[in-house]
Amino acid sequence: MIDLNDHNVYMRAALAEAQVAAAAGEVPVGAVIVAAGRIIARSHNLTELLTDVTAHAEIQAITAASNYLGNKYLQKCTLYVTLEPCPMCAGALFWSQMGHVVFGASDEKRGYKKHGGPMHPKTKITSGIMAEECAQLLTDFFANKRN
Numbered sequence: 001m002i003d004l005n006d007h008n009v010y011m012r013a014a015l016a017e018a019q020v021a022a023a024a025g026e027v028p029v030g031a032v033i034v035a036a037g038r039i040i041a042r043s044h045n046l047t048e049l050l051t052d053v054t055a056h057a058e059i060q061a062i063t064a065a066s067n068y069l070g071n072k073y074l075q076k077c078t079l080y081v082t083l084e085p086c087p088m089c090a091g092a093l094f095w096s097q098m099g100h101v102v103f104g105a106s107d108e109k110r111g112y113k114k115h116g117g118p119m120h121p122k123t124k125i126t127s128g129i130m131a132e133e134c135a136q137l138l139t140d141f142f143a144n145k146r147n
Helices: 004-023 057-069 087-096 131-146
Strands: 030-035 038-044 077-083 100-105 124-127
Touching: 004 030, 004 038, 004 057, 004 077, 004 100, 004 131, 030 057, 038 057, 057 077, 057 087, 077 131, 100 131
Parallel strands: 077 100, 100 124
Antiparallel strands: 030 038, 030 077
16 A cells, blocks of 8 residues: 555655646646556657647557556556646546556646546545645646736
């Protein structure tokens, strides 16, 4: 069982990815995937760079983890992501059979919970890990965009 301190360690790694995204002008969402206590994939939003609306941090991380493991199913993995997944990412998480999803900030407008995005019935969900830090990064990014 992962304790809260471990959640914070991995969420900090996801936040570092989100900061890379922000520096590149991407919406600052970062993700890491952990297997057997090790980060096996890390990514951030790449939608602007790739001009691809599907290039969300979660999708990029799922692809990297699947390639690393040589398996499309990620039941023994945990995704740490700074923002609640959208319905598209929830669908990808469903199909990958992600074992555990841990997210920081909730997304009241576009999150999977509001729009009924599916998560695999065996996927464990933990929310609110470092939520304030994750939300602040997004708030600051959009405030700077408006100025």
